[in-house]
Amino acid sequence: VPARGRRPSGGADVREAILASARRLISEVGFERASMRAIASDAGVDPALIYHYVGAKDDLLVAALVPPVDPAQLLAGVDAIPDRTGEELVRRVLNVWESDPEARRSIVATMRAGLSNERAAQALRDALGSTILAALRRVVAPDHEALRAELVGSQIAGLILGRYVLGLNALTSSPPETLATALGPAVQRYLTGDLGPADAAGSGREVSGPGL
Amino acid sequence: VPARGRRPSGGADVREAILASARRLISEVGFERASMRAIASDAGVDPALIYHYVGAKDDLLVAALVPPVDPAQLLAGVDAIPDRTGEELVRRVLNVWESDPEARRSIVATMRAGLSNERAAQALRDALGSTILAALRRVVAPDHEALRAELVGSQIAGLILGRYVLGLNALTSSPPETLATALGPAVQRYLTGDLGPADAAGSGREVSGPGL
Numbered sequence: 001v002p003a004r005g006r007r008p009s010g011g012a013d014v015r016e017a018i019l020a021s022a023r024r025l026i027s028e029v030g031f032e033r034a035s036m037r038a039i040a041s042d043a044g045v046d047p048a049l050i051y052h053y054v055g056a057k058d059d060l061l062v063a064a065l066v067p068p069v070d071p072a073q074l075l076a077g078v079d080a081i082p083d084r085t086g087e088e089l090v091r092r093v094l095n096v097w098e099s100d101p102e103a104r105r106s107i108v109a110t111m112r113a114g115l116s117n118e119r120a121a122q123a124l125r126d127a128l129g130s131t132i133l134a135a136l137r138r139v140v141a142p143d144h145e146a147l148r149a150e151l152v153g154s155q156i157a158g159l160i161l162g163r164y165v166l167g168l169n170a171l172t173s174s175p176p177e178t179l180a181t182a183l184g185p186a187v188q189r190y191l192t193g194d195l196g197p198a199d200a201a202g203s204g205r206e207v208s209g210p211g212l
Numbered sequence: 213v214p215a216r217g218r219r220p221s222g223g224a225d226v227r228e229a230i231l232a233s234a235r236r237l238i239s240e241v242g243f244e245r246a247s248m249r250a251i252a253s254d255a256g257v258d259p260a261l262i263y264h265y266v267g268a269k270d271d272l273l274v275a276a277l278v279p280p281v282d283p284a285q286l287l288a289g290v291d292a293i294p295d296r297t298g299e300e301l302v303r304r305v306l307n308v309w310e311s312d313p314e315a316r317r318s319i320v321a322t323m324r325a326g327l328s329n330e331r332a333a334q335a336l337r338d339a340l341g342s343t344i345l346a347a348l349r350r351v352v353a354p355d356h357e358a359l360r361a362e363l364v365g366s367q368i369a370g371l372i373l374g375r376y377v378l379g380l381n382a383l384t385s386s387p388p389e390t391l392a393t394a395l396g397p398a399v400q401r402y403l404t405g406d407l408g409p410a411d412a413a414g415s416g417r418e419v420s421g422p423g424l
Contacts, residue, residue, distance in 0.1 A: 030328040032244030115327045115377055116242040125378050133380075147382040150374055151394060154383065158370025162362055165327055166337050168345075170359040171366065181408025182363060186398035196393025 015053040017043045020102065022064040023109045031061060031113035031120055062123050065110045071135035079139050085191055086152075087184025089139075093156060094176040097164065104164060111157075111165045128153065141192045151190035155183065227265040229255045232314065234276040235321045243273060243325035243332055274335050277322045283347035291351050297403055298364075299396025301351075305368060306388040309376065316376060323369075323377050340365065353404045363402035367395065 021042035025034035036057055040047040054060045074092055079085040097104045114124030133149045140148035159179070162171040171179070189195075233254035237246035248269055252259040266272045286304055291297040309316045326336030345361045352360040371391070374383040383391070401407075 028330065030244060030332075032242060032328065112327050115324050115373070116244065118240065120242075121378055125380065128378070128380070144382075147386060147390075147394070150380045150382045153380070154370035154374040155367055155398070156370070157373050158366035158368070161327070161369050161373070162366040166333055166340070168337065168340070168362045168365070170356075170362045174359060178359075178408070182359070182402075184408065185405075186367070186401055189398055190394075193397075196390070196396070 011053065014043075014045060014049060018045060018050055018054055018060075019064045022060050023102070023105045026061075026064065026109035026113050027105045031109075031116045036060070058123065061113055061120060062127065065106065065113065065124065065127060071131045072138075075135050075139060082192070083188065084184065085139060086186065086188030087180050089152070089187055089191075090156070090159075090183045091176065091180040094179060097160075098176055107160055108164050111160060139191060144195060147195070148190050148192075152187055155187055155190065159183065223265065226255075226257060226261060230257060230262055230266055230272075231276045234272050235314070235317045238273075238276065238321035238325050239317045243321075243328045248272075270335070273325055273332060274339065277318065277325065277336065277339060283343045287347050287351060294404075295400065296396065297351060298398065298400030299392050301364070301399055301403075302368070302371070302395045303388065303392040306371075306391060309372075310388055319372055320376050323372060351403060356407060359407070360402050360404075364399055367399055367402065371395065 018039065021039045022034065025039055025042060028034075036047050036050055039060070040050055043050075050060065054063050074096065075089070078088050078092060081088070097107055110124065113120050115121060133146075133153055136149040136152055137145045140152070159171070162168040163179075174182075230251065233251045234246065237251055237254060240246075248259050248262055251272070252262055262272065266275050286308065287301070290300050290304060293300070309319055322336065325332050327333060345358075345365055348361040348364055349357045352364070371383070374380045375391075386394075
């Protein structure tokens with residue numbers, strides 16, 4: 001934990017430089033191989049400063065993974081057109097990563113680090129639960145809030161995986177707007193649609209596919 | 213590469229034991245920390261046997277990640293009820309992981325290893341492209357085949373991530389059938405639905421059936 005009150009002048013900059021280097025190295029070589037020494041070297045600081053400003057490697061992981069955008073802010077007004085909330089959500093999250101290389105490195109680092117082992121997964125799970133999934137629960141239908149939020153999260157995570165982490169051809173080469181319209185209705189359904197027979201006895205089934 | 217022709221009696225069993233240990237350790241501690249020595253020890257063999265039967269650590273990664281189910285077989289007849297193809301696809305893939313702990317370890321190991329760094333991501337990308345995405349392309353509508361297959365892949369990957377790797381509450385506690393009906397129509401849309409304005413280019417709301 002950084003000693004906020006006793007920071008030397010420029011301390012916030014040092015901390016940001018350390019976190020930026022952590023994101024860059026974790027996204028490139030993975031969490032396990034991104035050593036404290038290499039991160040310090042990349043940031044141009046003494047390794048001891050990492051401990052001073054951020055903490056041990058686990059703390060560094062959590063701090064580096066903090067999303068550069070506040071989820072509540074990202075989602076503000078996302079449901080202005082209620083039946084296009086899904087599309088707008090996909091558009092906004094893509095816009096963050098497309099317009100900001102640092103945010104893109106952060107999300108790739110998050111996926112790589114958060115999935116590398118169980119300890120890191122726990123950190124990611126906690127971070128997701130307290131930020132993104134919590135924010136999403138404010139825009140979903142009141143039935144099955146948690147499941148809806150996690151379904152949306154699963155599709156967004158899969159998109160990040162395909163486009164930014166694995167770099168699959170079609171997902172990477174498609175313009176963001178194509179992806180917003182392709183993914184939007186699916187996300188919309190998770191947010192507010194009928195989730196199927198298991199969702200509510202007697203409620204109709206929404207079939208969005210072709211009826212042959 | 214295993215020397216298939218010169219295997220001693222029981223060689224296939226030794227190889228399987230090595231791969232099972234690799235999956236278990238990679239899924240638990242991640243690819244970087246799953247050492248050849250630890251895998252050999254877990255499998256009860258000399259480390260040299262890993263090199264003999266499977267190869268270096270990269271080869272071990274690819275071999276351990278080979279899905280225990282043939283994707284073509286998994287998808288056979290999945291489109292028997294065309295407008296329920298998405299639901300049946302989710303049901304089948306969940307059934308593989310729910311019924312077979314070894315398959316579940318394999319998929320968690322795949323995600324953990326394949327995302328840990330760029331080299332591993334390339335191995336996962338190649339494996340996906342040549343098996344799962346290729347098989348999926350046979351059940352999608354002919355327009356935008358690659359994008360459709362990758363959209364389906366992204367949702368399935370996000371589901372694996374939430375349910376088996378991160379263990380998010382609602383995705384983990386929901387019965388498979390709930391998930392099949394919740395995710396089915398979204399996957400159906402990726403397979404055969406109208407992908408939105410960017411898709412059109414004169415084709416309108418084309419909803420051709422699967423099964424090419």
